Amino acid sequence: MKHIFATKSLDLLLEEMAGDHRLHRVLGPVALTAIGIGTIIGAGIFVAVGAAAARTTGPAIIASIMVSGVACIFAALCYAEFAAMAPVAGSAYTYAYATLGEVFAWIIGWDLILEYTVASSTVAHGWSHYFQNLIGMFNLHIPEALSKSPFVTDPVTHHLVTTGTLVDLPALAIAALVTVILVLGIKESARFNAVMVVIKLFVVLFVIVVGAFYVNPANWHPFAPYGWKGLSFFGGVYNWGMVVDGLPVGMLAGAGIMFFAYIGFDCVSTQAEEARNPKRDIPIGIIASLLICTVLYIAFAAVLTGMVPYDKIDIDAPVAAAFSHAGLPWAQFIITLGALAGMTSVILGLMLGQPRVLLAMSRDGLLPKSFFAEVHPRFRTPWKSSILTGVAVATLSAILPLDTLLQLVNIGTLLAFVIVCLAVLVMRRINPNAVRPFRCPFVPVTPILGALLCFVLMLSLPSGNWLRLLVWLLLGFVIYFFYGRHHSVLAKMRAKEKH
Numbered sequence: 001m002k003h004i005f006a007t008k009s010l011d012l013l014l015e016e017m018a019g020d021h022r023l024h025r026v027l028g029p030v031a032l033t034a035i036g037i038g039t040i041i042g043a044g045i046f047v048a049v050g051a052a053a054a055r056t057t058g059p060a061i062i063a064s065i066m067v068s069g070v071a072c073i074f075a076a077l078c079y080a081e082f083a084a085m086a087p088v089a090g091s092a093y094t095y096a097y098a099t100l101g102e103v104f105a106w107i108i109g110w111d112l113i114l115e116y117t118v119a120s121s122t123v124a125h126g127w128s129h130y131f132q133n134l135i136g137m138f139n140l141h142i143p144e145a146l147s148k149s150p151f152v153t154d155p156v157t158h159h160l161v162t163t164g165t166l167v168d169l170p171a172l173a174i175a176a177l178v179t180v181i182l183v184l185g186i187k188e189s190a191r192f193n194a195v196m197v198v199i200k201l202f203v204v205l206f207v208i209v210v211g212a213f214y215v216n217p218a219n220w221h222p223f224a225p226y227g228w229k230g231l232s233f234f235g236g237v238y239n240w241g242m243v244v245d246g247l248p249v250g251m252l253a254g255a256g257i258m259f260f261a262y263i264g265f266d267c268v269s270t271q272a273e274e275a276r277n278p279k280r281d282i283p284i285g286i287i288a289s290l291l292i293c294t295v296l297y298i299a300f301a302a303v304l305t306g307m308v309p310y311d312k313i314d315i316d317a318p319v320a321a322a323f324s325h326a327g328l329p330w331a332q333f334i335i336t337l338g339a340l341a342g343m344t345s346v347i348l349g350l351m352l353g354q355p356r357v358l359l360a361m362s363r364d365g366l367l368p369k370s371f372f373a374e375v376h377p378r379f380r381t382p383w384k385s386s387i388l389t390g391v392a393v394a395t396l397s398a399i400l401p402l403d404t405l406l407q408l409v410n411i412g413t414l415l416a417f418v419i420v421c422l423a424v425l426v427m428r429r430i431n432p433n434a435v436r437p438f439r440c441p442f443v444p445v446t447p448i449l450g451a452l453l454c455f456v457l458m459l460s461l462p463s464g465n466w467l468r469l470l471v472w473l474l475l476g477f478v479i480y481f482f483y484g485r486h487h488s489v490l491a492k493m494r495a496k497e498k499h
Helices: 010-015 029-040 043-085 092-099 102-136 169-184 186-212 251-262 265-274 278-307 318-325 331-363 383-399 403-430 445-459 463-487 489-498
Strands: 151-153 160-162 231-233 238-240
Touching: 010 092, 029 186, 029 265, 029 278, 029 331, 043 092, 043 251, 043 265, 043 278, 043 318, 043 331, 043 403, 043 445, 092 102, 092 331, 092 403, 102 169, 102 331, 102 383, 102 403, 102 463, 169 186, 169 331, 169 383, 186 278, 186 318, 186 331, 231 251, 251 278, 251 403, 251 445, 265 278, 265 331, 265 403, 278 318, 318 331, 331 383, 403 445, 403 463
Parallel strands: none
Antiparallel strands: 151 160, 231 238
């Protein structure tokens, strides 16, 4: 059992980038920043901001966004240090392998698989709804049997019930389209993403600039009607703040919800092996995309809560409804178009990241190398992993309701952030002389604060999330101990050295 805690040296990580299985280095800092923005801005800004403001925070959603943003910035600085040190595919999985050992790397990799798949599927669901709203403006409609998933979760019994439909065709279609783009090449993916980012940034700025003329400052009072607290440790063992319908409310509760809106900046680090100058460009891409999106989120939330009283915000389409309330119904088309572009780039970014994590895990022998490590000879992309990812996302988004699984995205990602922050401290201790082109500032304060903030947000999630995360991790351990441990490349290398 000793080798399950063995770590992988930086020299070995860098050596693995040589050869025919290396990905194509074509991305610069602008493209990487665009990928980060494209993955972050999506369902979070067009849906989650309004829902959280109406039900959990009131106008204090602005402060909630700041708290979540600070937690993510601390984690982003830690990601940037590792990405510059080890510019290979794998993101947090690779960083954990280099510092904490193989078993922790597996936990992170298995966790990231869950994060990217469920998040992609969830956003594809949202994309389907916005797409049907868009074509509905022109009196076009998807046949009822193909308009939504055949199952939904009953809000009272929490059991699956049938809807009488067959499949959510638009969700399946967008997953298939993105898969084709990803297989064709990273350049093509980056160009497509750049177009989507330009469209949605235009719409976000349109909402901020035009909406600012319709802001009524009186709508910001009271600023925190649900209070400033809102943590529910381990699902209600101890509540710090108000509780409504069994769920915590308040500014901190809103921070836990809005964390979903930031998921995606870590996808930039999965592109490290495709960056032209990763030691410089990856840190720029991570930090720039996160800072830009944080500023836009704060301005967006301020305008939305200023245009409409928090208790009158529409949950399903908050932005379009706010402009209609202001006497600007024509803006609905522009906002819907921006939401579609935003969600498309989010799906692209998430589905771009997962195959690269699978690639890194298979290189280490923890997953079958013949399938997951296969790089297309012409397109230089992990094409088999990309297709498998596309099939999984299309299936989940077209058939299953993901409202419950969505919460797994938050807790799984927060766990990854906690481990990355702690891994920076470990690496500074065990390898203090390693070359660090980008150094996380104010160590150990920054990684400690990042780990603590993310862990507090984990504690605030309902207890059911912890149970589902535990089940997923147990399933992962079964695969690791029955397959990964016996096929580990690092374990085989150490066994040879002993003999």
